Amino acid sequence: MREWQSWPRFRYEAELDLRFPEEVASMPGGRALFACIQCGTCSGTCPLATYMDYSPRKIIAMTRAGFKEEVLHSFTIWLCASCYACAVECPRKIKITDFMAELKQRAIQEGVDPKRFPVAVLAREFFEAVRKRGRSTESLLVLRLYAKTNPVQILSQALLGWRLLRKGRFSLRAESVKNRQQIEQLLRAVDAAKATAFIDKLAREVRREVAYR
Amino acid sequence: MKYLYYPGCSLKGTNRAYEESVLASFHALNIELEELEDWNCCGATAYMAVDEMKSFALAARNLALAERQGQDGSPTLIAPCSGCYLVLSKTQHYMEEYSEVSRTIDGALQAARLSYARTVHVRHPLDILVNEIGIPQISSKVQRPLRGLKVACYYGCQIVRPYAAFDDQVNPKTMDHLMRALGAETVDWPLKTRCCGGSLMGTLPDVGVPLSYILLKEALKRGAHVVATACPLCQFNLECYQDKMSRQFQERVEIPVVYFTQLLGLALGVPERQLGMHRLLVPFTLARGGARLHA
Incomplete structure (x- = not known):
């Protein structure tokens, strides 16, 4: 057992979040989730399944049953390396890799991604770097990652850093696009579109509720 | 012929040898790449x-x-x-x-x-080489055949999954065909599309190192002299953590890991320096006459 692995907790039905499966299924192609036959092919093909707290098959079952808290707090979603082995083998054509990415996004939105857990930290740092400069600089990204998770690693990896430096593979110069303004406009427009979509959805729900009453 | 070319961040940083070898080997085939x-x-x-x-x-x-x-x-x-x-x-x-x-x-x-x-x-460049330029055209331009070299062709995940646009998803063969056209032998290696661990190598080495180790161990077992990759992250993971693997699994893991474009360039007679061969941590050179030589 790894330090991050734990056993699933017993839950009463009243504790489950039954809106969660519907929310997750709203991702592009997400309805396929309900077609899962729990065959376990995904868990069998996943090269990382042995390290996960819940196997991919279980994550799908738990999502459909409304185990929102367990799913979003799980390490499974962060261990997915996006190799797409499960997605191409799935007999029901569920985009499992994209489903894992969707769960990562939800965990970050809700602020429940494991703190100081390197995978989540790297995702956030990478996101910020590209948002600001339009490009990522591997060396700086890795240094940031170590500083925020385990600074001792900077020392233990110093030898590799030195060897890369000698080969001209390590540079601390921050890469950037010229037209940074354009990147900002682009990303801000996506935020705006999302906000509009969210308000639309809310309005639709209110209308439906009113009609029901 | 001329194509547009998208390098991406990695090819400008830790893996600039990939960019160097892509540009040089395509140039040797009379194809210009415009960034x-x-x-x-x-x-x-x-x-x-x-x-x-x-x-x-x-x-x-x-x-x-x-x-x-x-x-x-x-x-x-x-x-x-x-x-x-x-x-x-x-x-x-x-x-x-x-x-x-x-x-x-x-x-x-x-x-x-x-x-x-x-x-x-x-x-992908592999697609262009095999399906646009064609194997016969490439083999006619080989100046230094890679005779006697046993290559394990590593495709990694993301060029065949989830979209297999130009090659078989389960058993891709384009790189194998290319390597054989250059005079090399390819080893039968069933792990050619298995995950190397990706960015987990940097974030959770406990998890990443065994994943890459499995690949190299099997390649060595099957008598490969070199692993050819088509992805900067795979190259980095497989090459730069070999001493860590050796320590963790208490056996010597040492095998050069190069880009398939570096082998292509070598066979086409491009000077090693232009292909970024000097940037490898585990050195690989071809001696004259095609004999294998690696320190």
Whole structure:
């Protein structure tokens, strides 16, 4: 057992979040989730399944049953390396890799991604770097990652850093696009579109509720 | 012939040998690659974990720039990095399949005074070499055949999954064909598309190191002299952590890991320095006459 692995907790039905499966299924192609036959092919093909707290098959079952808290707090979603082995083998054509990415996004939105857990930290740092400069600089990204998770690693990896430096593979110069303004406009427009979509959805729900009453 | 070329962040940083060898070997085949102007990061896998729509928007900016820069009606954009190749192709697939993605991205591009008319073809260099230039044409240009060299061809995940655009998904063969055309032998290696661990090598080495170790161990067992890769992250993981693997598994793991374009360049007679061979941590050189030599 790894330090991050734990056993699933017993839950009463009243504790489950039954809106969660519907929310997750709203991702592009997400309805396929309900077609899962729990065959376990995904868990069998996943090269990382042995390290996960819940196997991919279980994550799908738990999502459909409304185990929102367990799913979003799980390490499974962060261990997915996006190799797409499960997605191409799935007999029901569920985009499992994209489903894992969707769960990562939800965990970050809700602020429940494991703190100081390197995978989540790297995702956030990478996101910020590209948002600001339009490009990522591997060396700086890795240094940031170590500083925020385990600074001792900077020392233990110093030898590799030195060897890369000698080969001209390590540079601390921050890469950037010229037209940074354009990147900002682009990303801000996506935020705006999302906000509009969210308000639309809310309005639709209110209308439906009113009609029901 | 001339193509547009999208390097991506990795080929400008830790893995510049990939860029050097792609450019030099394509040049030796009389193909010019013109770098996409002011390209931005494709978003890679990490962006999808934070905001998928923004990752599509970032990729779409590159596609829009390619459309503007390519003079002919449907420009081809070559993406050597598997990560970039996948994200760019995935964005195209999603824009085609899901109207909501398409609408949002078009709106975002418009806000940034760009537009994309869906004419760009995103292709991997392996695809261009095998399906455009063709194996016979390449083998006719070989100057230093890689005779006696046993290569384990490693495709990694993202050039064949989830979209197998130019090769078989389960047992891809394009690189094997290419290597045999260069005079090398290819070893039968069933792990050619198994995950190397990707970015987990940096974030959770406890998990990443065994994944890469399995690949190298099997390649060594099958008598490979060198592993040829088509992805900067795979190359980095497989090469730079070999001493860590040796320590963790208490056996000597040492095998050169090169880009397939470096072997291509060597066979075409391109000088080693132009192919970035001096940047390898585990050195690999071809002695004259084609005999294998690695320290």
